[in-house]
Amino acid sequence: MVGIGYRKDFAEDFADNNVLTPSFIEVAPENWMNVGGYYKKLFDKALEKHPLFVHGLSLSVGSPEGIDINFVKQVKQFLDDTNTVEYSEHLSFSKCDNAHLFDLLPIPFTQDAVKHVAKNIRLAQDILERKIAIEIVSYYSPIAAEMTELEFINNVIKEADCNLLLDVNNIYVNSFNHQYNAQEFLANLDLDRVKYIHMAGHTQVSEDLIIDTHGENIIDPVYDLFGFTMQQLKRDVPVLLERDFNIPELDILQCEMNQLQNIKTNSLKKHSHVIR
Amino acid sequence: MLFAKTHQHQSNLATYCRTGNPVEIKGAVQKNLTHYRRLVFNNVLDTLETAYPITKNLLGDESWETIVNRFFSTYNIKSPQIWRMPEEFKNYLIEQEKDLLITYPFLENLLEFEWLEIEIFMMPDVPHKKYKDGFYTLNPEIDMMMLSYPVHIKNPNLITEKDKGSYFVSLHRNPDTGSIQFTNLSIPFVDVLEHLAANPLTEKDIKQILKKYASENEVNIAYDEFIKQSLTTQLLFK
Structure with a gap:
């Protein structure tokens, strides 16, 4: 399964033609909860043909003040109403001191933060009555780190007993920005918990920094890392193409989705040959 | 912790x-x-x-x-x-x-007007119930506001204290296109819309309301113009 992040920018074309043929679509609940109108009608039409994956932005599992229970209940209603297949969120904070910032800020890699974030995720999972796939976010600077990123992620995932959303582009971006080996990093994650994969493009802004923009095509090294990921996983996992800015013609998006499907198929085929 | x-x-x-x-x-x-x-x-x-x-x-x-x-x-x-x-x-x-x-004394009105456009564009769908023949019903995806300055019809850079008064405007969502359309309203038609918000009305009902404000001849002209425009923009349904 290869899906696409559903965007208003191409909602009309998506409804009118068959250029894009994703296996599923993904939206942020914050953009579609408790709304109506023209785009909601197009979205409802898309839901008639495609399973929905939901990828949250504002749960803010890393908020010092904890999660917003009322908001989680609204998300649950949305997941139930739309028969959502998978709900995912970010390992970050976007709210602090009771103020939303609408971006994904890095949580300090500390033991107390592990406990705190895991508690928030468990509480959200209890209310939602489902596991959340937590995404490893790209980050541009560590904040008061007392352990490695890998230790932090593995500890949170284990303690929260949640699933993992593997954004392969984020792993690539982080490995570049913080100078580590992406394959080694991937191989040391608890891959049994991976339920979902994101793929996207990025923008290099300086010699030593990449920003995760979702505004460019996927580059070859990220495709290569995706192939490596599939070989490590040794099983089929839904993959999403994310494109938020600078959106090209739909046939170009479809080409990227085809490439993802081909890499996935070939990687898993290689694996089955090895087993035989 | x-x-x-x-x-x-x-x-x-x-x-x-x-x-x-x-x-x-x-x-x-x-x-x-x-x-x-x-x-x-x-x-x-x-x-x-x-x-x-x-x-x-x-x-x-x-x-x-x-x-x-x-x-x-x-x-x-x-x-x-x-x-x-x-x-x-x-x-x-x-x-x-x-x-x-x-x-900018009119700024509050301007902000309210610009926000209301978004709020109605995004508001959850309200099912429209078809009523009996001969009755007009109001588009349920609507809101009305009273303004002290004509921010809906005049370039804000040209608004002065001389423009201060009472202005009424409705904003509604076109069910086909989803676009937001505003209607500049006089007091008699605010009265009509408020009645329509409560119950569907016939031509006779609407004219009866308008007669409180104008002569029969004026009512007939204003009614025809209002109905034609309102059905076109889907402010009203018949």
């Missing part, structure tokens, strides 16, 4: 993103933190500019950015849905930026 020092590190980063004032954060790469401030603030700036294009144009780029920065630095945004954030910005300006409201 989260340690106070961990909370403080997070708070420092959030404060930097909100204010742009450099803060010391243990272990952080300062030159890379600037990207967080840039990304976070530009997102807020873009969202507000999209929500309030007329207000932004009135205030000018520099003043607009200063005001948005003051809002984002000092006000705690409550909504987890970014599209609702402009409503909080509007309320902040009305409650906190008194000097601005003195400079």
